[in-house]
Amino acid sequence: MFSVKSVNEVFEIIEKNFKGYQLECETIEINYAVGRICGESVVSAEDIPGFNRSSVDGYAVMASDTFGSSDSCPAQLKLAGEIKMGEEADVYLLKGEAIYVPTGGQIPRNADAVVMIEYTDNFDDGFIYINKSVAPGNNLVFKGDDIKSGNAVIKPGTRIRPQDIGALAALGVTHISVKRRVKVGIVSTGDEIVDIKNKPEGSEVRDINSYFLHAGIVEYGCEPVMYGICEDDFHKIKCKVDLALKECDIILISGGSSVGLKDQTMKVINSLGLPGVLVHGIAVKPGKPTILGKIDHKAVVGLPGHPAAAYIVFKVFVLKLIDAFNDSKSIGSSVIRAKMAHNYPSNNGREEFVTVRLEASHDGFLAHPLFGKSGLISLVSQADGFLRIGRECEGIEEGKDVEVILL
Known part of the structure; x- marks a missing residue:
């Protein structure tokens, strides 16, 4: 009979037994890093941006020169020139002057605000007329506002996203250390299971679970290994699982997790090493007969044979297990x-x-x-x-x- 655990109890057992699993790191190009788990902190060696820049098209000014300006009483500032995109602002702004800057352009060192071009008039008389006052800092992005030198941009255990790649690119980082992919073995069991290329006869059914498990493992950024179909025979299943333990971090055994005469999964797990079966039965529907075992430091999961039950167990418990192996926090499903x-x-x-x-x-x-x-x-x-x-x-x-x- 089952000695069932609650969902939260199983989560705690997973954290206690598998969190902090040692996965080696490898260095890869950032173009291939999306979905991988960061292995080492990436610390910024510079400020981003590296200069004070305008966030709008407009005129760099000293904010105090615009105080009190309005449509009926504009501030008249001398047009001191233009700073082009990508050009260093090596000019020094004098009081009563304004200089044109495009969005993203560098502003003079002593300018402290930018007036949007929509709030100005230019009558080609050498002056710019400001129709709205600005406060110091308005329409500016200051040096280091985006990323400050010395700050960690990505921390270990983070699942790398496209926006993280953008931050790395801004810093000029071309390669990043990531944990190797968790390797997940799949063993399908059952006298009635046949390969999907075969036409089932009598009470035979095609091997559905191996294929959706393979797809789910790939989708979650891990490396699946399929070990094929095995009859409900203790020694044959043990041989396959033993091989998978040598090559993989987690082994999923589809079918044979219940307590029927031909259900061999629990016996196989207990025969392969200690501590053996940690959980046999979860107070959940579907998926009650699920098994969670540990052989040395690796995990073996016995999944229900029914596809819908196996899929839910995979989404709820196996992905939680993979997060523990990665020592990462899942961003969770939407x-x-x-x-x-x-x-x-x-x-x-x-x-x-x-x-x-x-x-x-x-x-x-x-x-x-x-x-x-x-x-x-x-x-x-x-x-x-x-x-x-x-x-x-x-x-x-x-x-x-x-x-x-x-x-």
């Missing part, structure tokens, strides 16, 4: 607020994850629960996301506001 389209009863003593389809309405989104059994791959292929219903909740009423975790 969440959308929606209203429940139908009543959904729960109250089964387990936390429940309900797949839903989203429909745009005049005032937001409606969440339609996808009713069906856990063996249906359509429950996830047609879903836009899922709801998380607490084990103490008796269900969700039609019209109630809910949070949909996008898939």
